Amino acid sequence: MSKPIRRLELAGASVSVYSKSTDACQVAAERISGVISKALAVRGHAVLGLATGSTPEPVYARLVEAYREGILTFAKVSTYNLDEYYPMGPLDPQSYRTYMHRHLFGHVDLGANRAHLLDGTVPEAFAPSHAADFDRWIEAEGGLDLQLLGVGRNGHIGFNEPTDLPVEQVLALPTRLVDLHPTTISDAAKDFGGEDRVPRQALTVGIAPILAARSILVLAFGDRKAGAVARSLRGPITGEVPGSLLQTVPGKVEWLIDEAAGAEIL
Numbered sequence: 001m002s003k004p005i006r007r008l009e010l011a012g013a014s015v016s017v018y019s020k021s022t023d024a025c026q027v028a029a030e031r032i033s034g035v036i037s038k039a040l041a042v043r044g045h046a047v048l049g050l051a052t053g054s055t056p057e058p059v060y061a062r063l064v065e066a067y068r069e070g071i072l073t074f075a076k077v078s079t080y081n082l083d084e085y086y087p088m089g090p091l092d093p094q095s096y097r098t099y100m101h102r103h104l105f106g107h108v109d110l111g112a113n114r115a116h117l118l119d120g121t122v123p124e125a126f127a128p129s130h131a132a133d134f135d136r137w138i139e140a141e142g143g144l145d146l147q148l149l150g151v152g153r154n155g156h157i158g159f160n161e162p163t164d165l166p167v168e169q170v171l172a173l174p175t176r177l178v179d180l181h182p183t184t185i186s187d188a189a190k191d192f193g194g195e196d197r198v199p200r201q202a203l204t205v206g207i208a209p210i211l212a213a214r215s216i217l218v219l220a221f222g223d224r225k226a227g228a229v230a231r232s233l234r235g236p237i238t239g240e241v242p243g244s245l246l247q248t249v250p251g252k253v254e255w256l257i258d259e260a261a262g263a264e265i266l
C-alpha cells in the first residue's frame with residue numbers, strides 16, 4: 001500500500017499528499033474497491049459516481065487490473081458519470097461515453113444498463129427532464145456510495161463552473177445543462193484539435209447530488225492544479241470556486257493529491 005508523504009486535515013477534509021500521482025491513483029483504486037465491498041455487504045449493490053479527464057485514468061487502469069486478477073467484480077455495481085459535453089454523440093471519440101468505454105466499461109463485467117452517462121444527444125428542450133431523471137435514477141438506487149472527482153483549473157467540479165450565485169442557491173443546483181467557462185474551453189482545446197471545436201455546453205451532475213454522495217474522493221495532480229486546490233481547501237466557501245463547496249460536507253471528503261498540486265497549501 002502506497003504511503004502519503006504528508007497527511008493533513010483541512011476544512012473538514014482529509015488530505016493525503018503523495019510523491020507520485022500514480023501512488024495516489026493506486027490508493028484511489030483501493031478506496032473504490034473498499035467502498036464496493038462494503039456496499040455489497042450492507043446493501044447487496046454499490047453505486048459509484050465516476051469522473052473523466054486525464055487525472056483518473058490510472059485509477060481505472062488499476063481497477064481493470066484488479067478485475068483481471070479476479071479480486072474485484074462490477075457485477076453488482078452501478079455507475080453514474082459526472083458529465084458529458086453537449087451536444088455530443090455517444091460514439092464520438094471525444095465523448096465521455098467513449099472515454100469510459102476505453103478506460104473501464106470495455107474491460108470489466110459492468111452491465112450495459114448499469115453504466116450511466118448523461119446523454120449528449122437529448123433534444124435541448126428535453127435536457128432539463130433528462131437531467132432530472134438522472135438525479136432520480138441515482139436516488140432510486142439509494143444514492144452514491146462514492147463520488148470520484150477531479151477539479152478544473154478554475155475550481156470546477158464536474159462541469160459546475162464558477163458562478164456568482166449566492167452559496168445557498170449553488171448548493172441546491174441539480175443536474176442540468178450548463179455553459180462552459182472560457183478556462184474549461186481552453187483546457188479542452190487540445191482534446192478537440194482547437195478551441196473552436198470544443199462544445200460550448202455540457203450536461204453535468206449538479207452540486208447538490210455530488211455533495212449528497214456518502215463519500216467523496218477528490219484527485220488533483222500537477223502544479224496547474226495548485227491554485228484550485230488551495231482555493232478549494234483554504235479559501236472561502238463560494239460559488240466562484242465550486243471545489244470550495246466541498247467544505248460544506250465535512251467528514252466525508254478525502255483529497256489525494258501530489259506535492260505539486262499541494263504546493264500552495266503545504
Ligand code: GLP
Pocket residue numbers: 051052053054055056082083149150151152153157158159184
Ligand atoms: C474536465 C471534467 C472534470 C475534470 C476536470 C479536470 O473538464 N469535466 O470532471 O475533473 O475537467 O480534468 P483533468 O483531469 O484532465 O485535468
